Amino acid sequence: MSRQIRFPLRNLMAAAGAVAALAMASSGQAQTTYKVIGQPAATGMVQKNYERPFFENFAERTGLNINADYKPVDQLGIKDTEQLRVMKAGLFDIVSLRVSQNSRDEPTLLGLDLVGAAPDYATARKIYDAYLPVVDERLQKQFNVKMLGAWPFGPQILFCKKPVASLADLKGLKVRTYDQNLAKFMESVGASPVPLSFTEVHQALSLGVVDCAITGPSSANSSGWPEVTTHQYALGVQMAMNGYGISLKRWKELSTEEQQKLQAAFTKLTDDIWKYSEELTADAMACNAGKDSCELGKKYHLIDSPLQEADRAVLTEAVSKISVPTWAEICDRANKDCSANWKATAGKVLGIE
Known part of the structure; x- marks a missing residue:
């Protein structure tokens, strides 16, 4: 009568690991x-x-x-x-x-x-x-x-703890920004830019360090910004x-x-x-405003300020009058061909020379 030979599980696993290691070594990978x-x-x-x-x-x-x-x-x-x-x-x-x-x-x-x-x-x-x-x-x-x-991440829009229905309403308000280009634009509409990292914003809004902050609707939803704000204004200043x-x-x-x-x-x-x-x-905009079409995020109750066409025109005009000149001056100091390379590529897409 033949006897069945049993090996401890740990021995089998060790042997399997050794075989795999040898195979990997032999293949040079x-x-x-x-x-x-x-x-x-x-x-x-x-x-x-x-x-x-x-x-x-x-x-x-x-x-x-x-x-x-x-x-x-x-x-x-x-x-x-x-x-x-x-x-x-x-x-x-x-x-x-x-x-x-x-x-x-x-x-x-x-x-x-x-x-x-x-x-x-x-x-x-x-x-x-x-x-x-x-x-x-x-x-x-x-x-x-x-x-x-x-x-x-998507269009970067305004989230405010004060009524904001247009860029004109930002005059005198403190707005969280994250780069020099955005700070310059906020200054042009009368706001005071405050540079803050993303993780600092929720507390800054809660404590009144800033009145408004800019990010994408989904990021704002995930990090609870609607808990400490009242309005969202869907003018996408950056992506x-x-x-x-x-x-x-x-x-x-x-x-x-x-x-x-x-x-x-x-x-x-x-x-x-x-x-x-x-x-x-699209989903986060609906969720932040508490709309029934919200599926992926958490429902809040922000006031959804309608986009003003005049503000869209201000933003478009800012590209050639503020964004490109402000950035080009800084970038060309670090890299002499910077703005020329941009105009030859991205600039052609936008018709800016």
């Missing part, structure tokens, strides 16, 4: 882990439903033998204005780059998102397609970072662009085939977010 800076968790659904799952399943999504150690920037103890610096120092391998917030370190970035330049998603996409190669070249040269794609960059060192370690796989994965991710962002914006 030892697994790599990339350190990744993500979007702030507080920004909401794009981070939660698209970005985080992509990096948590990085090997599967890219088809590469690479894992990702993903951490949102607000959980790392790093300011979102310092992302390019820590990338240049070699501390991380991939960054979910906040464009406006890092434009002080590299003004070229802001050409993706000048105030008033992109009043809708279609225009924003044309600017992005035209201008991203310029940004990529500049970041490679200055920060050893290669851009793999970019996407928008809040964000980009994915990889350290040039890591990029050059990959074969041509691996680079193509990685690029294809990020292109799909960013294309998916472009579409999702537009859906989120």
Whole structure:
């Protein structure tokens, strides 16, 4: 009578692990882990439903033998204005780059998102397609970072704790801003710009440090801004662009085939977010105002101030009169070809020379 031989489970698991390790070693494909800076968790659904799952399943999504150690920037103890610096120092391998917030370190970035330049998603996409190669070249040269794609949170609108139904109502009010271009525009309509990071805004509104703040409807919903405001005004001053960059060192370690796989994965991710962002914006506007069409966010009861056509005209005029000249002066000091490169690409989309 034959006897059945039993092995302890831990021995079987150890043997399986050893076989897998030997197979990986023999194929010359030892697994790599990339350190990744993500979007702030507080920004909401794009981070939660698209970005985080992509990096948590990085090997599967890219088809590469690479894992990702993903951490949102607000959980790392790093300011979102310092992302390019820590990338240049070699501390991380991939960054979910906040464009406006890092434009002080590299003004070229802001050409993706000048105030008033992109009043809708279609225009924003044309600017992005035209201008991203310029940004990529500049970041490679200055920060050893290669851009793999970019996407928008969506139209950045006003949330106020005082009645605001037009730009004229901002006169004398303190408004949270996040880049120099936006601050200059707010000054032009009589408001006092107050630079604050996203995570500081809820408390600043609650305490009266600012009267209004600017962000996307979905981000405002996810972070509870409607709890401390009363009005939303849907004049989209910017699109809040964000980009994915990889350290040039890591990029050059990959074969041509691996680079193509990685690029294809990020292109799909960013294309998916472009579409999702537009859906989120429409839903969040409804949710913030407590409308029945709200499906994805939390219902609040903000007063939804109708968009004034006169304000749309003011914003359009600001592109050539305020946004481009203000930004070009700063950017050309850092990069002498900055505004010329923008006018040859994004500027052509908008008819600005």
